[in-house]
Amino acid sequence: MIQPLNIVPFVSVDHMMKLIHRIGIERMLTDIAGYIEEDFRRWEIFDKTPRIASHSLEGVIELMPTSDGKLYGFKYVNGHPRNMKAGLQTVTAFGLLSEVATGYPVLLSEMTFLTALRTAAMSALAAKHLAPRQAATMAIIGNGAQSEFQALAFRALMGIETLRLYDVDPAATGKCAANLARQGFAITRCATAMEAVEGAGIVTTVTADKQYATILTDNMVGPGIHINAVGGDCPGKTEIHRDVLLRADIFVEYPPQTRIEGDIQQLPPDHPVTELWKVITGAAPGRSDARQITLFDSVGFAIEDFSALRYVHERIREAGTYAELDLIADPDDSRDLFGMLMRAAPAQAPAGVSARNDR
């Protein structure tokens, strides 16, 4: 630690955008995928728990903690489908890392951008292990806030340069196409989801605000493709028709969470799925057949956020993209919290006595 322990480095939204531009977004997506891969290889040492959700009529607020025994991390994230109509983000997030040995925080960070990055990095990392090698075209169904990040991650990790875009709202597709054309992608805007999947070796579904929607039906899915199912991510929210799931080999992050939140909530609780970390370590096969349909039922797991926070924590010092937060009271005598408070009294403090933290 460079700072005193009472000071916690804070990465604001502005800092995060500066960090992304400094590193370069595709490089950062690749780096974060590398950190996730590293953490998935040591999956078994992590303290794992399904996210802790507080549901309301309007949405859900969740805490996602995990620990590798040295660092502890958690993310606060909300999911409010109706927010978009009020001009708010459907998903916002922030997160924290702390030292397991002391419990003292070492990083507080915005995670709206960081979640977008880690979700895309996770998708592309899964595809690296599951998608057909020759895939050159990706369909993106759902062209909202996550769509561009998915495209960039798949170019960075998989070399995907050609995109077929579809959204129920043509304005969303227009926005996504304009953003990605500037990034040099070859883009086809499609009038239907059926049209979007034509010739695509990878199909990414990343829609929002749907109740048991069926974005991909059985007739749309040919042999040999990889489906990156990102949008079905909470109870009652799915994207993929059950018949597609039954034809596919399904890969998941953390089964106890995905059974509740993922597209496989439509299947019996004992339907076979493969944990992605086992594919990454080689303990389980990934794609084994050119005609096989692989499906990554992505819901987002705490370890991915941990990996992303760990990466940011290691990079902010060189980049200088953080502020210092006076978050932890740290009196000189740890038993004298009250004395620290009394010394900070405005009238009683003699000249020269700092009213800030004791150290």
Next chain:
Amino acid sequence: MIQPLNIVPFVSVDHMMKLIHRIGIERMLTDIAGYIEEDFRRWEIFDKTPRIASHSLEGVIELMPTSDGKLYGFKYVNGHPRNMKAGLQTVTAFGLLSEVATGYPVLLSEMTFLTALRTAAMSALAAKHLAPRQAATMAIIGNGAQSEFQALAFRALMGIETLRLYDVDPAATGKCAANLARQGFAITRCATAMEAVEGAGIVTTVTADKQYATILTDNMVGPGIHINAVGGDCPGKTEIHRDVLLRADIFVEYPPQTRIEGDIQQLPPDHPVTELWKVITGAAPGRSDARQITLFDSVGFAIEDFSALRYVHERIREAGTYAELDLIADPDDSRDLFGMLMRAAPAQAPAGVSARNDR
């Protein structure tokens, strides 16, 4: 909301100390007790869950969430008994409030001081309902970081002016006695715990770093007293001898948590206890007999933190004791997070275009 939604008010350690001095510590303890009482009266509407703990050899890191349906709150808190030897706080904390309707945070606050205040306020509130009316003297066994806050809360809510102090470490008692003498208390420093409890109508035990310690044994506890048992608060950490528990009427915050963490972890899981919120609403009796031994087995529950955060949230605007954190990415078009990022690119941003949040 006065601020744009992407800006979250942040109460630093320095701000919190200023707020305490501005309001006055005993007034603030009384106010927070009032907020806790108000929330305990509507106990049944809260979303309740035992804290989510991540244990390690060195300590524990916990998340404590709750919600009343309008606001959601959580606290991050650690407990590391060995921290003290390294000059660190055993317990540090921070917390957050957000709007249930949108999931957007409305307050981030230090909670090391705020936890000290709410713990003391909770103790005094429980005593208001349980302690003998004529109690004028309190013993405080354990004279660490929480002890002075306990004393001030008991003076503010119960009129306690006379204290009998004991700690295994005389230096801790010296620190506590010096701090509290300046606050106008009549103080007796005691050589043993047995001596401390002599003539005390209320006995507060608030020791740290003990494994199944026995601070109060059966012969030390006479009829009619109220025991405020604060220090036994996690598995393996208790203060009160089992025989004392068996003679006392026991009051708790949230039984599923207290059965695991409180002094009653020594008792069978069906040992009768009374939930404090029922005493406060009148649904269950508190003290009913002058010779009765009442015991508040305090472990600290999420609703108390929620109440304290709610209070701080309502007071910081008038006091101006907060900073503004750029925590939530909030692009003008909620689906165009990527566009917001691209507009923040250092080389591409034309003059006059803000590189900060879009709004």
